Amino acid sequence: MSRIIAGAAGGTTLASVPGSLTRPTTDRVKEALFSRLDAFEVIADARVLDLYAGSGSLGVESASRGARAVDLVESDGKASEVCQRNADLINTVARRKVVSVHRSKVESFLDRAQDSVRWDLVFLDPPYPLDEPALAAVLAKLLPHLAEGAVVVVERSSRSAEPSWPDGMERFAERKYGETKLWFAEPGVEETGEEADAAKDAGPEVSG
Template structure:
């Protein structure tokens, strides 16, 4: 059973699609969000949840006070579950039924402070690297990106704009975080 860990919807159960998704466990979400809350990356932040699945990460962010939450998921059954969860929990989120690469290839209409990528474990490393590259125009100058994969997966190939910040493991789950590299300023002679 998947539940919201904290915030306005704390303890409420999430509907999870019958197949095709692998919701982030309550334990992993609790650890991730505890750290993110401590770093100031949830409350009043704009959050993007890619490969959203059941929507557990994005809905957790909304419950904890994110100012805007955008979820992107391709599987229609998962999109329906996210929309039902949003209504049932009274959490205001935006859900797009789209392939992640297609959605990211669009011209950004907003920039995000926090981004979750929790792709299917079968997604190839090259596809993940492409999604991370396409993501960069959608990021705020101090954004954090979290990638969740199998503990057997290699570290993602980060685009030049992102710098790995941390790596954590919980059983079969590994999460990497990266932050936008600080802009370098030219010093005139």
């Protein structure tokens, strides 16, 4: 049974999705993940997106730790109902609507997102049957909606290959916890015209 680990609602037991509809992040992995995110200082006042949300535990944990707004995206009916129950828990504690639930396929949700919407922290824990080209397509759809300095966390089986990052998104860390692997990525920093010209003028590096 999952719980909120820390923050305003720390210790609160979360509703779980019945059966094997989802593959929830274990509390051990979640604790390690959020320890790193706290070190990155990306949670407080962040706008958070939890894709393939399952029970919504990662998004709700972010809300408990001070995220400004959280969107949970889940296509399965039973799972989205559990997301709503867990969202209601944290919204009650916060006394305002911090967490919103969207019953939608991830691709459709990103296609509908307004151009001006930018998220600071994004979780993707897709079902293992989702193949790598499909995951790469989702990451490409996500890229235009990342804020400067955003962090993207992809959770996969430790036996899965590294995701194919779209141009403009770069992996900066990875961690393995038993059968789970976490990939951390961020939007790449584009060179300005002056920086590109300077690099061109400098010429190629020559090893002696």
